[in-house]
Amino acid sequence: MSERVLVVGAGAVGQVFAHHLARGGAEVALLVKPAHEAALREGMTLYRLRRRGPLRERFEGYRILTAPSQAAGTRWDQVYSAVSSAALRPATWFAELARATGDATVVFLQPNIDDRAIATTYADPQRLVDGMIGFIAYHSPLPGVTDDRDRDGGAPGMAFWLPPGSPSRFAGDELRTTAVIDALRRGGLPASRMDPSSFAAVTPFANAVLYACIATLQAAGWSLAALADDRWLERLGAVATESLTIVSDHLQLGIPLGARLVTNPLVLRAALRLAPAVVPLPLEPYLRAHFTKVGPQMRLGLAAYAQLGAAAGLPTDALAQLCAAIDPALQPAGSPPLAGPVPLC
Ligand SMILES: NC(=O)c1ccc[n+]([C@@H]2O[C@H](COP(=O)([O-])OP(=O)(O)OC[C@H]3O[C@@H](n4cnc5c(N)ncnc54)[C@H](OP(=O)(O)O)[C@@H]3O)[C@@H](O)[C@H]2O)c1
Structure with a gap:
């Protein structure tokens, strides 16, 4: 019998998971905000990015829910929470969904250091x-990108790239994790298992490095060439060192060697030179558009490091300076101010 899967949030990540789960034979439903329902009733167009050009794929025939309460009364096997960390605050909808979906596996994808505590509350x-x-x-198309190399000259859609050797990784109860991985792999989405202790020891550090890189890139005007300058790489290194130390202190875990290595200026400069040539998408416009879209999530993540660092008496100067540099741009025009005290960011 096929799995019954609910994907929460039909944005970039939600569409890719939903599409592959359906390709693998799962019965897929989407839980979306009412504002997105009409467009999704038309079906989705996705562009699979490959070195030899994009492949257009259509996805239709899914059920659409517009409120967590509508999930009640169905036996769900898996629920994918494909929204940003900012969407968990407040978590009223998550609490209601957790109740409405019985014992279904919750595939929890939010990256910020304090997200899991919210999920396990409900x-x-x-x-x-x-x-x-x-x-x-x-x-796609990304703002300001006029060549159609990521969508085959076609209509707007969701472009996605599955980098070789980079499966999505999952950790949790063995049976549940295996079921998630099987469902995704059947649809052609690379997925692999990590043991929960390795996952907990690696991903918070990877996210700290990512936020240090992206926030510094933003402060450098979203220019990869500018970021390669010594001045910015030095700031990036200082923010990464503070963030990694804070994460290490908070979780009482050692900083993985890989996390220190990737923030080494030599490694970063080489990566910055190579990356635009290797990825089959307009990298700089993607980074700018994506991390502006999830800017509130990154800002919350950096603020959490700063708060944890201050509480533990650890240095936070570089973090505070970077937050001050990116703060106005991180708040998308017209969006409400972030809730709660965010003293440094
Ligand atoms: N895209 C990537 O390449 C990528 C790669 C790695 C990790 N991630 C992570 O994946 C997460 C999602 O990113 P994304 O790119 O998919 O963002 P996205 O395109 O903005 O998709 C999130 C979707 O969830 C919707 N949403 C928010 N709250 C909701 C709720 N309570 N119920 C139902 N729908 C809700 C949003 O609607 P509104 O826009 O109307 O709020 C949006 O459509 C982020 O944590 C991101 O950092 C993304």
Whole structure:
């Protein structure tokens, strides 16, 4: 019997998961905000990015829910929470969804250091399978990009790239994790298992490095060439060192060697030179569009490091300076101010 799967949030990541789960034979439903329902009733167009050019794929025939309460009364096997960390605050909808979906596995994809505590307040930790997304997805065309190399000259759609050797990784109860991985692999989405202690020891550090890189890139005007300058790489290194130390202190875990290595200026400069040539998408516009879209999530993540650092008496100067540099641009025009005290960011 096929799995019954609910994907929450039909943005970039949600569409890619939903599409592959359906390709693998799962019965897929989407839980979306009412504002997105009409467009999704038309079906989705996705562009699979490959070195030899994009492949257009259509996805239709899914059920659409517009409120967590509508999930009640159906036996769900898996629920994918494909929204940003900012969407968990407040978590009223998550609490309602956790109640409405019984014992279904919750595939929890939010990256910020304090997200899991929110999830386990409302869902039995046994139900959670933690996930780290291994692909890139974005709304195409990207702002300011006029060549159609990521969408085959076609209509707008969701472009996605599955980088070789970069499966999405999942950790949790063995049976539940295996079921998630099987469902994704059947649909052609690379997925692999990590043991929960390795996942917990790696992903918070990877996210700290990512935020240090992206926030510095933003402060450098979203220019990869500018970021390669010594001045910016030095700031990036200082922010990464502070963030990694804070994460290490908070989780009482050692900083993985890989996390220190990737923030080494030599390694970073080489990566910055190579990356645009290797990835089959307009990298700089993607980074700018994606991390502006999830800017509130990154800002919350950096603020959490700063708050944890201050509480532990650890240095936070570089973090505070970077937050001050990116603060106005991180708040998307017209969006409400972030809730709660955010003293440094
Ligand atoms: N895209 C990537 O390449 C990528 C790669 C790795 C990791 N990630 C991570 O994946 C997460 C999602 O990113 P994304 O790129 O998919 O963002 P996205 O395109 O903005 O998709 C999120 C979707 O969830 C919707 N949403 C928010 N709250 C909701 C709720 N309570 N119920 C139902 N729908 C809700 C949003 O609607 P509104 O826009 O109307 O709020 C949006 O459509 C982020 O944590 C991101 O950092 C993304």
